[in-house]
Amino acid sequence: MADEITRLSDDLARDPSSLVFMPLADALRRAGQLDVAMRVALRGLDRHPYLADAHDVLARIYADRGDVERASDEWEMALRLDPSHAQANLGLGFVDFRRGNLESAERRLSAAGVDAQPGVVAALAHVRAALGSRAETRSMPASTGAVAMMVESPPETPATVIANAPPTRAPNGMVATPPATPSVSAVREFPAPDPSRARQLFVSALEGADQSALLVDADGLVLAGSYTDAAGHDVADIVAAQLAGVSSEAERAMRHLGLGAWTSLLVEADEAVLAMMPAPLGSLVVVAASRQTPVGLVRLLLDRALTRARDWLARVS
Amino acid sequence: MNKTPYAELLTMLSRHRGVVGSFVVSERDGLSIDSNVQIGVQAEAVAALAASLHRKARLACGAAGCGTVTFLRLDAERGGICAAGRDDLVLVTISEARANIGLLRVEMMRAARALT
Numbered sequence: 353m354a355d356e357i358t359r360l361s362d363d364l365a366r367d368p369s370s371l372v373f374m375p376l377a378d379a380l381r382r383a384g385q386l387d388v389a390m391r392v393a394l395r396g397l398d399r400h401p402y403l404a405d406a407h408d409v410l411a412r413i414y415a416d417r418g419d420v421e422r423a424s425d426e427w428e429m430a431l432r433l434d435p436s437h438a439q440a441n442l443g444l445g446f447v448d449f450r451r452g453n454l455e456s457a458e459r460r461l462s463a464a465g466v467d468a469q470p471g472v473v474a475a476l477a478h479v480r481a482a483l484g485s486r487a488e489t490r491s492m493p494a495s496t497g498a499v500a501m502m503v504e505s506p507p508e509t510p511a512t513v514i515a516n517a518p519p520t521r522a523p524n525g526m527v528a529t530p531p532a533t534p535s536v537s538a539v540r541e542f543p544a545p546d547p548s549r550a551r552q553l554f555v556s557a558l559e560g561a562d563q564s565a566l567l568v569d570a571d572g573l574v575l576a577g578s579y580t581d582a583a584g585h586d587v588a589d590i591v592a593a594q595l596a597g598v599s600s601e602a603e604r605a606m607r608h609l610g611l612g613a614w615t616s617l618l619v620e621a622d623e624a625v626l627a628m629m630p631a632p633l634g635s636l637v638v639v640a641a642s643r644q645t646p647v648g649l650v651r652l653l654l655d656r657a658l659t660r661a662r663d664w665l666a667r668v669s
Numbered sequence: 670m671n672k673t674p675y676a677e678l679l680t681m682l683s684r685h686r687g688v689v690g691s692f693v694v695s696e697r698d699g700l701s702i703d704s705n706v707q708i709g710v711q712a713e714a715v716a717a718l719a720a721s722l723h724r725k726a727r728l729a730c731g732a733a734g735c736g737t738v739t740f741l742r743l744d745a746e747r748g749g750i751c752a753a754g755r756d757d758l759v760l761v762t763i764s765e766a767r768a769n770i771g772l773l774r775v776e777m778m779r780a781a782r783a784l785t
Contacts, residue, residue: 579733581733581734582734583734587732587733587734590732591729591732591733593732594725594728594729594731594732595725595729596725597725598722598725598726601718601721601722601725602718602722602743604714604718605714605715605718605719605722605743605750606743606745608711608714608715608718609710609711609715609745609748609750609763610747611745611746611747611748611749611765612745612746612747612748613745613746614743614744614745614749615744615745615746616743616744617722617726617741617742617743617744618741618742618744619726619729619730619738619740619741619742620738620739620740620741621730621735621736621737621738621739622735622736622737622739623734623735623736624730624733624735624736626726626729626730626733626735640733640735
């Protein structure tokens with residue numbers, strides 16, 4: 353494993369624009385180096401944002417980190433790019449199963465097109481059995497909890513199923529190793545679908561209660577995220593309105609100076625630090641944190657928030 | 670031409686490595702009060718934009734209950750702008766990527782406290 357990582361790292365160092373970042377990130381994930389794996393995958397996605405396989409690799413990393421919501425986002429992105437992506441269907445199938453969306457889980461596992469694999473066949477059979485039981489229950493008095501227990505109980509080996517799935521397709525002839533065990537416990541903890549998901553977009557990207565994040569459009573309207581002041585009042589709209597035009601003014605200033613595109617704006621105030629970055633479609637990602645938060649960490653949070661914002665905008669726009 | 674009270678301060682800031690210009694600007698109208706910039710830097714336009722950015726940051730921080738803005742830093746691919754204000758006056762520097770922003774920040778925040 354270490355040799356493989358070393359070899360892939362050398363390959364990537366020789367050609368940073370190559371697609372070797374995918375097997376490298378996956379190898380790092382399997383070695384348990386999740387933070388490094390995520391950095392490699394995110395950097396690769398900066399250069400190759402439209403590769404479904406790359407989003408699949410990132411999804412596995414998120415799953416192993418216990419961030420199933422982001423994993424789900426990445427698999428959905430992979431499917432947008434390649435609607436027949438087997439691994440993404442497989443990953444989302446298990447997420448749907450854990451959510452109790454059995455019909456969707458059955459559809460996705462079937463669409464994964466890997467029925468020949470015993471693990472997937474078993475999982476599919478389990479889902480179908482649960483579906484059948486549910487249908488039977490609908491025609492019975494609602495007195496039994498047996499079906500609910502069956503639906504809530506996990507399939508025998510969901511992790512094994514994903515682990516046994518076919519290897520990720522290997523662009524440029526590279527060997528992409530089969531995915532390893534994802535974090536099943538994280539899947540189990542997946543929250544129920546939330547209609548106010550846009551407001552919650554950055555929650556999992558932040559580190560503490562003293563941090564907020566917003567996605568603001570070019571007109572100063574809130575697209576996603578939330579912002580409450582120290583008294584608990586929602587001030588997202590007013591903060592966003594005050595920041596209208598920041599992106600265009602920063603761009604103009606840099607154009608006058610010939611210093612290239614602007615990359616970030618950091619505002620230090622008595623009580624908090626605000627950091628901003630340009631996001632797609634002329635929007636702006638804003639992260640606020642208390643003054644106790646190290647500035648370097650604020651920038652890291654901003655990077656995370658930007659990644660979430662990009663994915664979210666790509667889905668909704 | 671008479672020197673303004675800021676001439677010495679601006680000269681000192683412009684001596685920092687990578688700093689290509691510095692000026693004091695009115696946040697209210699974006700007009701440059703005094704400047705020390707290298708030839709070729711469009712001081713007037715940049716002063717107005719920097720003042721506007723500082724104003725927006727101040728208003729946003731006010732709305733968010735973050736208190737007074739003490740320092741602002743706009744980063745770009747090959748350099749950036751730093752600003753530190755007091756009341757209506759904003760001290761602005763333009764720097765290349767090789768500038769020591771940490772040192773510049775300390776100097777600017779100290780200098781801004783003395784702006785009147």
